[in-house]
Amino acid sequence: MLGQFTLAVGKRIGFSSGRTRGRVWGRRRGITDDQQGGAAIEFGLIAPLFILMIVGIAEVGTTLFVGTLMEGAIRDASRYGITGQDGASREQIIRDIIEERTIGLVDIDVAVINTQIYESFDAIGSQEPYTDNSPANGSYDVGEAFVDVNMNGSWDADQGRDGVGEPGEIVLYTINYSLPMMTGYIANKFGNGGFVGLTASIAVINEPFIDDPSVQ
Numbered sequence: 729m730l731g732q733f734t735l736a737v738g739k740r741i742g743f744s745s746g747r748t749r750g751r752v753w754g755r756r757r758g759i760t761d762d763q764q765g766g767a768a769i770e771f772g773l774i775a776p777l778f779i780l781m782i783v784g785i786a787e788v789g790t791t792l793f794v795g796t797l798m799e800g801a802i803r804d805a806s807r808y809g810i811t812g813q814d815g816a817s818r819e820q821i822i823r824d825i826i827e828e829r830t831i832g833l834v835d836i837d838v839a840v841i842n843t844q845i846y847e848s849f850d851a852i853g854s855q856e857p858y859t860d861n862s863p864a865n866g867s868y869d870v871g872e873a874f875v876d877v878n879m880n881g882s883w884d885a886d887q888g889r890d891g892v893g894e895p896g897e898i899v900l901y902t903i904n905y906s907l908p909m910m911t912g913y914i915a916n917k918f919g920n921g922g923f924v925g926l927t928a929s930i931a932v933i934n935e936p937f938i939d940d941p942s943v944q
């Protein structure tokens with residue numbers, strides 16, 4: 729009896745365990761396939777967001793980097809400008825310094841570089857004084873009397889005068905650049921016509937240099 733029982737149990741166990749293993753392996757394979765399929769679906773959903781995030785980081789990083797280069801470039805250009813070296817070619821050398829310091833990431837032919845002269849630091853960004861009486865509406869109107877601070881014959885909302893300045897004059901250096909964005913999707917969503925506007929500026933006072941090298 730014991731032998732029959734053992735045999736029966738052995739057969740039963742062997743037979744049953746084989747089918748059970750088959751069902752278990754089958755179920756595991758099914759679970760694995762399901763997991764792989766689920767992972768593929770999840771990746772398909774997440775991948776675009778992940779790629780967008782990476783591209784966005786690259787765009788922001790590039791923008792910050794170019795902005796930092798522009799700030800360094802305008803600072804170096806102004807350091808050169810205040811010395812008054814090379815007289816008439818000073819403006820071109822300032823442009824050359826900006827081009828060199830921005831290591832080709834700023835198209836110097838597209839960038840707008842301005843140097844404006846002011847009578848004081850407080851005058852930077854100030855409009856030319858005018859008499860508001862024709863009509864008295866809080867803004868300048870043609871025909872109203874004004875002080876032509878920059879001597880260009882017309883009223884200006886900013887009284888700066890173009891130029892790199894005489895000895896002791898205050899000069900505002902500004903560079904504006906529309907940086908093209910790298911990816912069309914980001915540019916369409918966040919850019920201004922595919923560009924991001926960058927500005928760097930610095931105000932300095934010229935050293936008491938001799939403006940005319942021929943005069944000693």
Ligand SMILES: [Ca+2]
Pocket residue numbers: 859860861862863864865866867868869872
């Ligand atoms: Ca007015």
Ligand SMILES: [Ca+2]
Pocket residue numbers: 856875876877878879880881882883884
């Ligand atoms: Ca004016």
